[in-house]
Amino acid sequence: MTEFTAPKGIPEYYPPESAGFLAVREAFSDAARRAGYGYIELPLFEDTSLFARGVGESTDVVSKEMYTFADRGGRSVTLRPEGTAGVMRSVIEHGLDRGQLPVKLYYSGAFFRYERPQAGRYRQLQQVGVEAIGVDDPALDAEVIAIADEAYRRLGITGHRVELTSLGDATCRPAYRAKLQEFLRGLPLDEETQKRAELNPLRVLDDKRPEVRELLADAPLMVDHLSAEAKDHYEQVKAHLIDLGVRFSENPRMVRGLDYYTKTTFEFVHDGLGAQSGIGGGGRYDGLMAELGGQELSGIGFGLGVDRTLLACQVEGLTVGDQARCDVYCVPMGETAKRKLVEAAGGLRAAGVRVDIAYGGKGLKGAMKAADRSGARFALVLGERDLESGSAQLKELATGEQREVALDSLVAGVREALGR
Ligand code: HAM
Numbered sequence: 184m185t186e187f188t189a190p191k192g193i194p195e196y197y198p199p200e201s202a203g204f205l206a207v208r209e210a211f212s213d214a215a216r217r218a219g220y221g222y223i224e225l226p227l228f229e230d231t232s233l234f235a236r237g238v239g240e241s242t243d244v245v246s247k248e249m250y251t252f253a254d255r256g257g258r259s260v261t262l263r264p265e266g267t268a269g270v271m272r273s274v275i276e277h278g279l280d281r282g283q284l285p286v287k288l289y290y291s292g293a294f295f296r297y298e299r300p301q302a303g304r305y306r307q308l309q310q311v312g313v314e315a316i317g318v319d320d321p322a323l324d325a326e327v328i329a330i331a332d333e334a335y336r337r338l339g340i341t342g343h344r345v346e347l348t349s350l351g352d353a354t355c356r357p358a359y360r361a362k363l364q365e366f367l368r369g370l371p372l373d374e375e376t377q378k379r380a381e382l383n384p385l386r387v388l389d390d391k392r393p394e395v396r397e398l399l400a401d402a403p404l405m406v407d408h409l410s411a412e413a414k415d416h417y418e419q420v421k422a423h424l425i426d427l428g429v430r431f432s433e434n435p436r437m438v439r440g441l442d443y444y445t446k447t448t449f450e451f452v453h454d455g456l457g458a459q460s461g462i463g464g465g466g467r468y469d470g471l472m473a474e475l476g477g478q479e480l481s482g483i484g485f486g487l488g489v490d491r492t493l494l495a496c497q498v499e500g501l502t503v504g505d506q507a508r509c510d511v512y513c514v515p516m517g518e519t520a521k522r523k524l525v526e527a528a529g530g531l532r533a534a535g536v537r538v539d540i541a542y543g544g545k546g547l548k549g550a551m552k553a554a555d556r557s558g559a560r561f562a563l564v565l566g567e568r569d570l571e572s573g574s575a576q577l578k579e580l581a582t583g584e585q586r587e588v589a590l591d592s593l594v595a596g597v598r599e600a601l602g603r
Contacts (some may be wrong), residue, residue, distance in 0.1 A: 192300030193307040194490055199506045199558075204309075206504030207338060207492050208291055211311035214334035215289035218326060220313050223288040225269045231259040237268030237475055239442025241383050248296040262295035265441065266312045267468065267484060268475070274316060275477035284317030284480075303459030303491050312465075314484035316472065321416050324447040324467060324483050325423030331451060331463050331485055332429045335492070339501045340453070343462060346434040347424075347449045348406060349417040350385075352469065355410035356445070360384055362403050370398045389438035404435040413446055420447050443468040447483065453491070455498035462495055463487035507558030509537040510601055511577075514550040516566035524565050524575075527593045534594050536601065555580055561600060563588075 189195055196204040212222075231251050238245050250262040263269055270288055273279070279286050291311045298304050313330065315323050328345060335343045351359060367380040367387055376395065380387050387395075388402060409417065424431055431449075439448055448466035456462070465485025472480045496503050513528055515521035521544075528538045539557055541550035547564075554562040564576040574587040577600055588596030 190306070192298070192305050194305050198508065202504035202506050203493050203496060203502070204489065204504075207496065208309065208311060208489050210338050210503075211331075211334045211487050211489070211492075212289060212291055214330045214337070215311065215313045218287075218313075218330050220287040220289040220315075223270060223273065223290050225266070225273060225290060225292075226263070227293065228260045228262050229269055229272065231261040233268050233272055233475070234261055234264060237271065237443065237471060238265060242440055242442055244296060244440055248298055250295045250297060264296050265294055266290050266292075266310060266486060267314060267441075267443065267471070267482075270312075270314045270484075271316075271472055271475050271477065271482070275472065275475060280317055280472075280478055280480055285323065286316040287313070288316075289313045301459070303456055303494055305490060309489035310486040311489060312484055312486040314482055316482040317480045319416075319467075319469065319481035321419035321447075322423050324416075324420045325427055325429070327465065327483050327485055328420075328424060328431070328449055329427045329429050331465075331487055334487065335451065335462070338492070338496060338503055340492070340495055340499060342455055342499055343451055343453045343495065345429065345431045345449055345451050346437055347421070347431045347447070348433060348435050348437045349409055349413060349420075349446050350444050350448050350466070351405050351409050352413045352445050355408055355413055356405070359403065359405050359408040362408065363388075366402055372398070383442075386438055388436045406433070406435040416446055439464060439466065443471045443474075445469045449485075451487070453495040453498070456491060456494055459491060461488070462491045505558075507537075507560070509539040509557050509559045511536055511538045511561045511563050511597060512550075512554035512557045512559040513538060513540040514545075514547065514554060514562050514564040515541065516547060516564070519570055520565040520567070523570070523590065524563065527563075527575075527590075530594050531597055534598060535603070536594075536597060561597070563597065565590075 234249060235245055244264050249264055251259060254260050274286055293307050293309055295307055297306055300306060313327060315327060332345060363384045364380060367384055376387060388399060437448060437450060444466040446467040450461055451463040452460045453462045454460060463485055467483040469481040471482060472478060513524040515524040524540060528540055531538045541553055551562060559580060562578045562580055564578060569575050573590050575590060576585055577588050578585045
């Protein structure tokens with residue numbers, strides 16, 4: 184047992200698996216950039232009240248899972264449990280919403296939730312998210328969902344699906360909420376569930392207990408009580424998704440863990456992951472900006488879980504990311520050769536080739552083993568006799584095929600062999 188271990192519930196990624204982590208994160212970021220989203224880097228902690236107000240006091244995230252502490256100045260701060268509230272705060276603070284709309288931003292990084300750790304559920308989780316603020320256009324909702332779908336596909340994932348629903352708007356939700364509450368009051372629910380029904384009736388719909396599910400079979404659903412405008416909005420989102428070739432299923436009982444959602448709401452699910460099947464989720468949050476003291480502007484976005492998506496790749500047997508540490512592994516035999524190859528490595532790296540060297544005077548056998556382990560395509564071997572003839576041996580590790588490259592045009596020779 185080592186003296187120090189990582190904090191409980193926090194995944195770490197190191198080579199070679201970390202290549203997959205980077206590849207997932209990059210696939211998400213790249214998909215966002217390709218749709219015109221600009222990068223925003225935000226604080227890892229914020230005023231506690233931002234999350235209390237933005238995410239909702241009655242959510243598990245705020246009431247049970249926040250890492251909240253007083254800093255040395257006595258201010259209550261919280262490690263960010265999610266990204267949307269922070270983005271809104273920054274957009275308002277810096278007046279990003281005073282220019283052209285929508286404001287399209289993406290972010291990538293760690294979030295913190297004090298959850299009960301288990302496979303796929305961590306206390307430090309990684310997300311890539313996008314937020315599009317200021318235009319309430321159903322086509323934008325479809326864009327956001329399609330970006331995520333495309334990113335999963337690019338990684339080679341096929342076992343994901345997206346569930347969709349509408350949570351209504353300010354005109355239809357209050358009436359629906361009252362109707363649902365009235366229905367729930369008529370059921371023989373236990374005390375805790377009754378309390379939840381009074382505080383946040385929608386969340387009761389998510390109850391997983393079979394006996395409660397049975398009682399809820401005839402519960403009124405938001406999608407059947409949408410205002411004309413919200414219904415039309417929802418229909419348009421679906422039509423755009425069909426045009427974009429995004430296959431979705433409707434789940435009118437979907438309950439999200441954050442309170443700010445309105446209208447379009449969605450979740451990406453992967454069935455190979457057991458209980459923690461949500462690999463990404465998001466939706467519209469039209470009242471959030473005003474709630475946080477900004478303009479009355481709409482917004483839509485998603486947060487994609489990098490950790491869980493990497494697990495999904497593993498479940499599907501996909502190798503994502505370049506597991507190789509380098510393209511070329513230099514094997515010097517003797518001091519003069521070493522001097523020459525250290526210099527050559529510098530030149531090759533400057534030319535964009537990934538290069539490592541057998542340091543520490545390894546023998547040929549040990550060095551070739553290290554070359555294999557590095558994942559390099561070629562070993563570049565330089566011995567005494569090669570020095571005399573002015574050339575090095577470039578050996579393709581997979582095939583054993585060997586070719587000579589002239590020492591005075593090493594960079595060009597290696598690049599040619601790599602096809603670059
Ligand atoms: P969320 O559904 O709470 O949404 O989280 C998004 C994704 O983060 C989840 O689908 C899941 O993949 C991952 N995730 C969440 N908690 C954990 C955990 N404990 N361990 C591992 N992965 C986790 C949001 O955070 C919203 N801010 C998304 C959004 C952006 N909505 C609108 N804009």
